[in-house]
Amino acid sequence: MLLSSLQFSTPRLTAVAFASADITEGFATDIAQLLTPSVKAHLPPDVYCVVDTESAKNWLTHTLSDALLVPFYLSESDTLAGFFLLYVMDDTQQKVDVRLGYVVAETFQGKGLASEIIEGLVAWCRASDRVASLAGGAEQANAASIRVLEKNGFTRDTDSEGDTVFLSLTF
Numbered sequence: 001m002l003l004s005s006l007q008f009s010t011p012r013l014t015a016v017a018f019a020s021a022d023i024t025e026g027f028a029t030d031i032a033q034l035l036t037p038s039v040k041a042h043l044p045p046d047v048y049c050v051v052d053t054e055s056a057k058n059w060l061t062h063t064l065s066d067a068l069l070v071p072f073y074l075s076e077s078d079t080l081a082g083f084f085l086l087y088v089m090d091d092t093q094q095k096v097d098v099r100l101g102y103v104v105a106e107t108f109q110g111k112g113l114a115s116e117i118i119e120g121l122v123a124w125c126r127a128s129d130r131v132a133s134l135a136g137g138a139e140q141a142n143a144a145s146i147r148v149l150e151k152n153g154f155t156r157d158t159d160s161e162g163d164t165v166f167l168s169l170t171f
Contacts, residue, residue: 095132
């Protein structure tokens with residue numbers, strides 16, 4: 001995959017692309033613990049099934065067949081703070097359009113980590129010269145997520161529908 005070498009650090013976070021061979025019991029447990037009911041409230045329905053280590057392993061295996069998973073950790077403690085998913089829309093091009101979804105652990109929400117990791121991802125995409133655009137969506141009720149994307153240069157698309165606001169950033 002074109003983005004499988006993705007790796008970057010921000011002042012507080014380290015992000016490294018994840019491979020399916022990396023699905024360990026410990027990582028699956030970390031994902032299951034991160035995906036609390038309040039974290040899952042604004043996520044797509046396919047995540048709702050994650051309730052324990054085994055269901056996290058199954059979800060990870062399924063998700064990794066379609067997306068690149070990039071966990072991010074607090075640099076000072078190596079604690080999993082969240083992850084983002086990147087879906088390459090057309091990998092036949094030299095530069096790709098990428099759809100983005102991201103999650104921050106409940107204990108770390110409201111501390112600026114989402115803004116920081118998205119800023120780092122945007123900087124990596126610009127520097128890589130491999131990404132033509134990033135696009136993401138958030139429920140209208142998830143104002144914090146919309147703000148994070150807008151703060152990092154994403155603009156609202158006119159084709160937003162229903163309760164979902166779509167935003168994109170072209171490089």
